[in-house]
Amino acid sequence: MTTAEQQQIRRGKVERLRTGAQPRVLEVCSGAGGLSLGLLAAGFELTAHVEVDPEAAESYALNFGPDKELDDPWSIARNMERCSAEDLVRDLGLSTTACGSFDILAAGLPCQAFARIGRSKLRAVAGEDDAFQKDPRAALYRRFLEYVADTQPLVIIIENVPDILNFGGHNVPEEICDTLEEAGYRTAYTILNAAYYGVPQVRERLFVVAIADVLGCTPSFPEPTHFLELPRGYEGSRRVALKHVDMESGRFHEIHKPRRQLPKAVGVRAALGDLPKIKEHLTDSRAIRRRRLDDVLDYRTPKGGLSGYAKLMRNWPGFETVHGTGGHLVRLTPRDFPIFRRLAHGADYPQARRLAEELFTDAVKRKKLTDSESPAWLELRQAMVPPYDPDKFPNKWWKMDPLKPSRTLTAHMGKDTYSHIHYDSYQARTVSVREAARLQSFPDGFRFAGAMNAAFRQIGNAVPPLLGLAVAKSLKRQIDEALAPAEETDGRQVA
Template sequence: MPIQPVLRKPQSSKTYNKLGVPDANLPPSHGKTRTPHALNHEEKLIRSKLQRIRLGGEIRYVDMFAGCGGISLGFLTAGFTPVASVEMDPWAARSHGANFGARSAGGDRVAHHVPRDAVTETADTIFADLGLQGATDNQIDVLVGGPPCQAFARVGRAKLREQARLREEVTADQAFLVDGRVSLWERYVAFIRATKPVALLMENVPDILNHGGTNVAELVSKSLADEGYDVAYTLLNSVWYGVPQMRERMILVGFHRSSGISPRFPVPTHHLVLPSGYTSSKNAARRVLKAEGSEHHRWIPDPAPDSPVATSASEALADLPSLYAEEMLRTGAIRRGAKDPSEPVEYTAREPTTAYSRLMREWEGFATRSTTGHVFRYLPRDYKIFAEIQPGWEYPQVHAYVEQKIATWLAARKGRGLPTSTRNPDVSAFIKSWRIPYDPGKFPNKWWKLRADAPVRTLMAHLGKDSYSHIHFDSEQARTITVREAARLQSFPDGFVFKGSMNPAFKQIGNAVPPLFAYAIARGIRECLGAPETPDMRVALFDLKPSQVKTTEGTK
């Protein structure tokens, strides 16, 4: 049966200028000390928004640092209505506009497709640009977003240090501490202050819990508490929610104190014993929290062992056409140059062959009979290597295999009395056609071949530069993953459009929050807000019981 998430059709650009009569059932405020007039206005505003939501009105949201729209898609599918997005990258902003502009409050406008800088934009300027009338603090009910995380992430810190050393800065080792992106969370708080949402969501990398020795998540939480919000944060892995990818993230959820709602998180629905590399985040968090303490952190139970098993790579990529790289190279079907991801391709089966591929093909509002973006990188030296290495191999194993292959070839050549000097053209050509130059000690994770029977590792924005981190598990295809395969592994449906050529599309996907993960969080927020009950698409998709899609406050 088709997957039918809840979607609302775009409604007229009406605003809610008059405060509704406060619902007698709503609890009193416990906000911070403010002037009586401001506190009274804020309480009435929040109560008015809640009353409208509980009567079935739109739940309007703005997505800050939106990227191409992973969080936006999760919330849209859970029955929320997009109002605006803030995204600086031009290609990502165009992708967001292409997918959500026509679905936004007030209809499609050019303003939905333009890049915006969160540092210079304000809620007032954005709403005015969209032609929305009325008070700024009465336009939205939820603010979501993930401030850029490169400076918080370990790989991002290394890049910042490298760039600083090239500039011969004396503070190179601490470059990540002064990166301007770290303070963008303050712009997020400024938007909270201006728009007064009932609920909020912030997403970031786990290392935000230990940024230069500081738990930034706790700082953000305290700042939001000062704005009148009850907040909590935790670490969640997207693989626990049906996404075929191990992706650990800090998730912070909050509600205005006037609502009387306590933050809650989605309970994991899928089981997977995480590799050691994905448990280190929690171990590091435990050390930080033990040393510093935390008022706002919560622990969420691990998935129950009897939960459905995690979605595998082969389930995720089912029905997409096979692309045989070595054959395409021989026939000239692939060559150097920009790849056009917009060319449509047909599925290999008329009907979806896995539950996950059904979701990808029939996601409500994004259903499609064909897809796009099925293009991969031109890597003529490497296709033959991809064909010979084993699933699960990392770069050191690949490097050792290739060096052994070269040594074996040279030994056989020597045994036949042929020259083995690299000055010999045949020897030089053979070595050049196989040798991979990167230091295995410095780049242990540079290459990785997917396993068909397991979820994949975290997709990163670096996909926009190379895709060695995700080599297709099928040795006959012998290639890195395509744009569409990367999108599926992030849980973007096949009808979702990525603007730009291959590299910008890969970057957008790697930077995104998996929509299916965002959907689980959005469902939890919707439940907390007391919105009218709607079917949860995960129940039919993963054959879950309604009791399995629930939320928890977690434990301290």
């Protein structure tokens, strides 16, 4: 496709949007739909998505499909490697010309797809040379560029981890921007922290935004709405990630720092305080084992009333709840319940291990076990003391501080939730699926397909919807301003 043909297609999209049509979104590697929630709330039309994980795709169908049912083919899992943008356009009944397809292309591509891709290799993926075509690590990015070519979007959004700024010793977003600028886009990238945008979680994410030249504007990023002093360690991680940023290229957008006058970042208690107390595991684990992921439990009214964040999670447009919500499954780890109860807020694994050793020593004395080689002594220790080396796993456990945002949720929560121990010592457990969803800013009406582990994985993999909304609202404003007609003076149009 020639540059002139590309410009013609993009101008056609601009004209369609000027008629008042909603911008159409195609999201690849969508996951369960965290970014989609933000895009939808900002006024974009969710036309199609691509997601290979069947449980994440089923969650997407439950929440965004027509009438939120599972019988519409657009919302079922598709493999990016096997599904072309042309296939999606045809299946949806859109025009087969690119100007009749998608306006926004969003992607949360796995960071592994970018490993060791240098400038020459990335250009090879883009089609200038076929020397790098067979490397499987580049497959997703190669397909992504094909989606760009097939749909000629007006706006591109890419989300990833900050480490992609220093991946194999080079800056991958800079390479991405270089390639997209050659294709007729204006680009920018930066790091956004979810806690700065009302999410009760300290989560750093890299965003790349590209806007087609035809719109005539350079991408910008949303200003923070909440204040937080970043916990120790995050500034150091940023410095490592930013080591290879070329400040002179003009593509890296200075990281917004929140003003102290802004509302404080949302703390964990404000985020979770109205959700049901889960304590059955302490007396009768069978009650928890019988519970299903979609079983609804009633809300409760915390002391001091309902927080603004809780109200938002209950009343997100299209996902409203009234009396209660589902997702109240937790991991059953009886060995550790006494440790969870006694652990201080903000404490991590070394402190938990010391506490376990103290509890074990007391139990040994009570049982009068004097032989540390006896089966009884060894069995008791196994039943009470976690086996992990504190020096090797210092951050494996963490008890949340009720007044502060949580640590970053990860996909590993599908296997282990010890990184998010509930702040309420009376409940003595790790977070439930719904609590993890709240910490990620998923509204209470959002449903997750699959079993507990799959739900945790989907939540940990997601873009926080409130962060997605902040980015989407900023982009919608930029698009609307670019589409606005020129002002008129004395009957004449002026720029």
